[in-house]
Each structure stands twice: as structure tokens, then as C-alpha cells.
Amino acid sequence: MTARQRFRSAHHTGAFWAQVENDRVVGVAPFEEDAAPDLDAVAAWPEAAHAPHRVARPSVRRGWLKRAEKNGRIIPQGLRGEDAYVELPWDEALDLAASELARVRRDHGAPAIFGGSYGWSGAGRMHHAQGLTRRFMWALGGCTGQVTNYSYGAGMTLLPHVLGSNEAVMGMGTDWRNIAEHCDLLVAFGGLNAKNWRVQSGGFGQHAFGRVAALLDGAKTRVLNVSPLRSDTEGVAAEWLPIRPGADAALILALAFVVQDRGAEDTGFLASHVEGYAPFRAYLRGETDGIAKTPEWAADLTGIPAAEIAELANAMIGARVMLTATWSIQRADHGEQPYWALIALASMLGQVGLPGGGVFFGYGSMGGIGGARYRTPLPGLPVPVREGDLRIPVARVADLLLNPGETLHYDGKAHEYPDIRLVYWAGGNPFHHHQDLNRLRRAFQRPETVIVHEPWWTATARHADIVFPATIPLERDDIGGTSRDGYILSMERAVPAHGEARDDFAIYSALADRLGAGETFHEGLDADGWLRRLFDEIGSELSWRGINPPDYETFRAEGFFKLPEPAERHDLMADFRADPLGKPLRTPSGRIEIFSKTIADFGYADCPGHPVWIAPREWAGTAGAYPLHLLSNQPKDKLHSQLDGFGPAQDSKRDGRGELLMHPDDAAARGLPDGAVVRVFNDRGACLAGLRVSDGILRGVARMPTGAWFDPDLSDPSAPERHGNPNVLTRDEGTSKLGQGCSAQSCLVEVEAWTAPAPRVQAFDPPRLVPAED
Ligand SMILES: Nc1nc2c(c(=O)[nH]1)N[C@H]1C(S)=C(S)[C@@H](COP(=O)(O)OP(=O)(O)OC[C@H]3O[C@@H](n4cnc5c(=O)[nH]c(N)nc54)[C@H](O)[C@@H]3O)O[C@H]1N2
Ligand SMILES: Nc1nc2c(c(=O)[nH]1)N[C@H]1C(S)=C(S)[C@@H](COP(=O)(O)OP(=O)(O)OC[C@H]3O[C@@H](n4cnc5c(=O)[nH]c(N)nc54)[C@H](O)[C@@H]3O)O[C@H]1N2
């Protein structure tokens, strides 16, 4: 028995130590600088790192090996997602993949390859699988790619038109210290989620939510949780204003109505900083559509009494107000509207750019937001984009695969979907993240070849023809960190690679060498060479800013480098507020565009020229459809689908399945006791879940966290998915032609008792491996 060793590592849920014995991960321990360590999401590493469902060797789908050509298309045998695999030596599998990439490029051109590869993968900046995929595709001469993200795709397409940049959704926001000092009323649509603060892309050194909660606790700030879920402000002293999901834009318009009805607009600010208030005001008053957006009008839509709406509006007038919404609010049909409406309301109140006031999106969505602006430099390998390559919004992936030749309308442009022959994915799990998974399964049958790199046999790996076993972060050196936290983190190789797994970088280097693009992809460097180059870049950037970085060896020996905390306390858009002519926004008018002529000229019925209320195509107000509104929010105990099946993520399940939360009245009406196994269904699909009953959720709403590994019953297409993956139920339609974002939150279902014996969850059983046939 060798002595226990420890190695530094990082996950998107924070820095930690991995404890190792005999080349196996046996435990995790907190990062010594973290005052509030939180290891739940990485506690499963000892089991997950050595799990039987790690991919051990390059594996090729049996039916794909028997493919044949028919009418100019390669038709594999068998179905993706159901087939057995043949393990092959690396060289043979790499040759197969390289010749497929070459064939598709030669016969059908670069657009026939889809290499968007959305997903989070590991925290390290060097071994970032999605970035490496895109760099590899660029080196090969391009592909059809992806833009935006699942997180805030609609928001990030809208905001440049309205505010001239994405800072209000992607940036740091106004500093919490200024909020605590100046803000009277913080209205949080979707809450301020402590659970979401457990995550920051790239890893971080300090869990900071406790500090934010303490700041608010000691402040005069009244915090309002406008959400269907009480727990959205867990850990913060807040009032709960339950709202029907999808109705936020109606509430915001009614608040704006009251403000103008009382003549309480900040007319000076509107005159100097805002474009197009007049048509919006006319709309609020019903002058354009005959419907005044009064509190009475909004009461029916939101489920909030008119008097409460009027009272809230009155509380905003004359107060320092911060308006914020989580990212989930725009992951809904017409998700652009509540964001735009909130900007309009903050502008009418004249709050934009004031200390501790204004508007920002995401205080409740990810760790570190509103903290000190470290701007920590953390470069990865450059990811150049080839001009002219089509890049679809990420959430349109199934449309792309299913509908070649059809038109995609997006942000003022029209594109034709190409005929995708080859899909390449590394570092993402579309069979976790995408909507309407039964539709995605059909979409994944269309390409001629699917290639995936994965450490585990996820549903995405099982839908691939060639699966390359990828290492996990604990099996390689890297550098972690995020711009929202001051730590640059050394990540160390703690254990040898599982089986024959290789780094994504090594796999792409081997393929690029075979395809004559090696030098372009790897520039003659191995992973260690790149790490040193990246650290040099970090060092130059820091020196330029007057910060003294260590050399590479010292950094590795010390295990992290902490940047000095910046003194500045940021207020979003304060510069613009102070000098609207000298520091105009990058909008056509240079001002906040409550009316955007650019958007109006796109002529989209689902996103006109100013914020409006358009009822979601699927929500509580939809007659005749299913009665319960299903929200699928981010899971508390894990990151997306990562490390599912073990440890705290497993403990939080009910009967080993994803949890469905429901109000006691809704459960009683269906005769469902707490803890029951239930079937959740609509026209798109069905899944099983474990019921939890609580009055912390609005009546008529149900909630399932995302992340349960997709577990369809292959023997019976009518059987429910077994594990509780809500994406068998969600809608796969864009938010609007403008943003084309994910609209997962607009989803209706029904729930009933599952009376048959509950089937065993099989998501973690590896697929059948079979010998090669001659
Ligand atoms: N219904 C519903 N759906 C949603 C959402 C929602 O709110 N509701 N939220 C959406 C959002 S915001 C997001 S960001 C997405 C997240 O969706 P994803 O980012 O796709 O989810 P992850 O589970 O993080 O997937 C990462 C995958 O990378 C693999 N991986 C880890 N390390 C490595 C590596 O080094 N190399 C390789 N090759 N692979 C690796 C992991 O095993 C895992 O399968 O989900 C979206 N889906
Ligand atoms: N623990 C953990 N944290 C995470 C992640 C994770 O997987 N696990 N993922 C990270 C990622 S990639 C992202 S993008 C962010 C996402 O951050 P968010 O999108 O903010 O996260 P969610 O938990 O999906 O949504 C927050 C809350 O919004 C409320 N909500 C949903 N729909 C509505 C609505 O129509 N109206 C109102 N008023 N409220 C609504 C729900 O009650 C939900 O709990 O989280 C990040 N943080």
C-alpha cells in the first residue's frame, strides 16, 4: 500500500485536492484558501473516475462498420443509441475517423460537417474540449458551427441591439457592495440562487455566496423573490412573490404602466439616454392594440392580485431599485421580452448606471457575479473562426440535422440548413442538454457518421459511431480559473489515464497529422509546450497590468497564483450615465433602445420593435393542453449531467430517479403521496420521477432539475424514460426568430401515479461490447 498522496485539481464547482492511493482517486479535500468550501459536486470523483462505465478503448458501433452506400448516402446498419460496440486499436480507429472526415469534406464540402460541439466538459483552459474541437475544425478548413449558448442565447442576441453590448448578461454587473450600500429594493425575477453560485466556468478559489447573503443581511435592501419557487432565495432574507412561469413580461409591463400612469417617469433620463420611449408608452396605454397593460390586465396572466402589482410599482417610484432576472427567464418562449421590458422599466425609473441601482441579468445564475472585477487572464488554445462558415444558434441543432434545405431565420438574417453528413462532438452531452430528446434521437439517426470523445458511456457516446475514450481532468496537467475570481489554479495529473484514454488534444493532434493539418492545429507543441506558452501569455498580460506573476515552475510548486483584489467598485453603465454623448452605447442611436428600428425592420411577428407581451405557445394559459407547467432548472447537487449517479447527486434522487416537486394541492388532486414514483408525460414523451411534495412551489407548477442521464427503454418505445430526464418533455423551438434560444421552460405536462413495478435505472450500464466480425 503506497502512502496517500494529494494533487491539486479544479472543477467548475471550485478548486479542491484529489487524494490518491495506488493510482486511484480515493477522496477529495477542500482548497485551503476557500473560506466556505463546498465539495458536494466533486465528492463522487473516487467512484466516477474508475467507474465501470468509463470508456476504456476506442469503440466503433457494430452497425456502422457494416455501412453501405445507397442513392449517394452512406447508410449504416442498426440504430444509434441501441447498438453494440467493437473495440479497436487506436491507430485503426483514428484511421477510420480521419478517412471519414476526409471523405465527407471531399465529397460534400466543409458545411456537411457539424463541429459546434456545445458543452462544458472540464474546467482546465488548455484541455477545453469544445474549444479544441473548434480549433481542429478550423485547421481542417471549416465546418458548420454554433453560436450563442443554452444559458442566455436569447438575451445575448437581444442585448447588443438594446444596450450596445452584452455586458448586462455576460459581464460582472454592479458590485454587491454598492447594492448593499445604496439599494432600497432588489427585485429578483427567478431569485438569487445559492445553488447556482456553486458553479463558475473554469473553476474558482472561493465560494462567495455566503458573503453576498451576509452583505444583504446587514443592508437596508428589501429583497423580493419573484418566482414560482420559494427556494430561489434560500439563504437570503427575502419576501416571496409567487408568479406563474412565463408571465414575467406581463408583470413588468404592468409595473411600467403604473409608473407612467402616475407620471413618475424620469423624463430627464428618458430624454438624454433613451431612444423610443413614446411608442412603448403608447403600447402600455393600449393606444396601439386597444389593451392597456394595467395591473388588472396582468393579474389574470401572472396570478398576482392587481393591488399587489400596483403596490410594487409604487414602492419602486422614488427608491433606489435594482432589477434583475435569472438566465432561466429567457430560456422560454419569447424569452427576449422580459429582459427588454426590464431594461425599459429600469430606464423609466431612471435607475440605470446609479450606484447599486439599474438592471442586470444573472445575479442569481452563477457564482462570482457582482464581485470584484479581477478580469483574470485565462487563455486557452486560440479558436479562430473561418469567415463564411455557417454557425447556427446552439439550440437549433435538431432542426439542422432534420431539415436540410430549410430556412433558419436568426437575428435579421436568413440561412439555409446544409445537409449534415458528419457530426463531431467532444465535451458536451446533447442527450442531457437539448430539448425534446425523442426528437433529438431521430435527428441523430440522419448523419452518415457521428464521432464523439467522452470519458464515460453517456447517452451521447452511445449515439456515436466512433467513440474515442477521453481523459478526465484528474488525468492531465492544466490551468484552471475564471475571470470572476482572482485565482489562477494549478491542476495536476493525479492518476494515470483510465484504460487507453487519451487527452482530447492528443486525439485531435493525431487526426490532424493524418489529415495534413497537424502543424496548423498543434503548431509543433505538445500539451506541456502549450501549457507553458499559455502561462507565458498570462504572465505578459499580468505584467502589463503591473502585477508580478511567478514563473511557471514556481506557479506549479505553489499550486495557485492569487491576483490582488481590485479596489474599484463597479456600477454597470455608470460611464454612459455620466456622459451619454461622450461615452455613447454601441447602438444605432448611441442610447438605450426601448424601441429598436433595427429589430422592427426585421419584421418578426414574434419579436417586434419594442417590448411586448406575447403569450407563450405553451403555458398555463394554453387551453386544452396539459395542466401543469414544468420547470426544469439547474440541479443543486451537480453540474448538469456531470458525475451523475454517485455521491450527493445520487442521494438527492428519489427512488434513484430525478425528483419532481409539486404543490400539496396538486398532489392531493391526483392522489399522489410524497415519495411516490410518478409518470410525467405530454405529447412529446414521458419519464418516471420520484415525487416530492412541498408548499414552496406555486400551485399548477412542477419542477424537475436537469441532469439525470437519459435512460430510454429500448425494448418498448411507448415506455417512459426511466431516470427522470425532463428533456424528454421539453419543447424544441426557438425563443423567437430574433434569439432562437433554448425555450425549455415553456412546457406543459400531466403527472400520474406509476402503478407497475418501477423499472431499474440502466443509464449507467455500459453498452454491449462485441468482438470484431470478419
Ligand atoms: N430542460 C433544460 N435543459 C437545459 C437547461 C435547462 O435549464 N433546462 N440548461 C441548459 C444549459 S444553461 C446548459 S449550459 C446545458 C449544459 O449542457 P452540457 O454542457 O452538455 O452538460 P454537461 O453535463 O456539463 O456535459 C459535459 C460533458 O462533457 C464530458 N466531459 C467532461 N470532461 C471531458 C473532457 O475532458 N473531454 C471530453 N471529451 N468530454 C468531457 C462529460 O462527461 C459530459 O458528458 O444544458 C442546457 N439544458
Ligand atoms: N448547482 C449548479 N449550479 C449551476 C449549474 C448547475 O448545473 N448546477 N449550471 C450553471 C449554468 S451552465 C447556468 S447557465 C446557470 C443557469 O442559471 P439560471 O438559469 O438562473 O438557473 P435555473 O436554476 O435554471 O433557474 C433559476 C430559477 O428561475 C426560476 N424560474 C424558471 N422559470 C421562471 C419564470 O418563468 N419566471 C420566474 N420568475 N422564475 C422562473 C426557477 O424557479 C429557477 O429555480 O446555472 C449555473 N449554475
Ligand SMILES: [Mo]
Ligand atoms: Mo448554461
